């Protein structure tokens with residue numbers, strides 16, 4: 044779906060004086076970096092818009108969405124744990140949000156709340172910067188939650204992927220993502236989470252490893268050790284706080300290419316901005332605002 048208007052104004056020239064409110068809902072939410080990133084973009088583009096974070100628990104989700112509807116919110120982001128539950132509270136979904144079964148960006152289009160999944164582009168664009176030809180590549184995905192589903196929808200756009208091994212603790216969720224992968228025409232292989240010898244074997248034979256679990260967020264050690272990682276492999280940890288998770292540290296020790304979680308955060312944020320405003324996102328401004336919060340990672 045194309046959302047950039049042909050008459051997009053150049054950066055810093057938007058000057059929309061209409062006042063609009065945007066927000067992010069989730070729990071926990073205190074550490075969200077989206078307000079810093081989106082407010083920097085609004086300011087730079089001379090838009091009289093503001094973006095704040097609301098803590099919303101599972102029990103509060105339905106009332107929260109109803110309240111946002113009543114105040115005619117212009118748009119909002121949705122983060123853990125509501126990306127799947129929000130779906131049934133919206134009026135319409137983009138095709139990719141339907142496929143992924145989850146939404147992280149909502150746009151108010153004439154009073155209707157429309158759900159999008161910008162995590163898909165958020166995941167894919169950093170990968171596409173490093174891999175141009177997917178023919179014959181082997182991928183390992185750790186985790187089977189919403190982000191794994193977004194990764195599968197994005198990877199299904201690519202031709203020639205040989206296999207996607209998926210490893211997850213909860214077997215029911217693992218089976219659900221395998222069904223999705225099959226429906227998308229991908230060769231997905233399920234694996235036992237506890238079998239570390241098999242994990243090592245899969246890691247060493249993978250061209251791309253993506254951690255889509257929240258392991259690392261609270262300083263947990265990754266099950267993927269440095270000696271499981273080949274130096275030719277690309278390691279992508281979608282956890283963005285801390286920037287250098289245990290998996291990223293292990294990947295550095297292995298001497299391989301790294302994709303940081305903040306790269307996904309930025310890309311999904313660019314897409315959300317573009318959906319809300321119809322304007323090209325001021326990428327460098329958003330990146331500088333984000334990097335300013337934790338320093339340039341090496």
Ligand SMILES: NC(=O)c1ccc[n+]([C@@H]2O[C@H](COP(=O)([O-])OP(=O)(O)OC[C@H]3O[C@@H](n4cnc5c(N)ncnc54)[C@H](OP(=O)(O)O)[C@@H]3O)[C@@H](O)[C@H]2O)c1
Pocket residue numbers: 123126162165185186187188189190191211212213214216255256257258260263281282283304305306307308309311
């Ligand atoms: N960089 C970005 O822009 C970006 C975007 C989206 C999400 N994220 C991050 O990605 C992570 C996952 O998000 P999500 O929306 O996919 O969450 P989700 O749908 O709740 O899925 C969480 C996944 O993590 C696994 N998991 C959690 N704790 C674990 C542990 N201690 N050991 C093993 N597995 C564990 C779960 O396994 P079980 O099924 O076994 O419970 C599940 O596979 C979060 O940390 C989130 O902050 C980053």
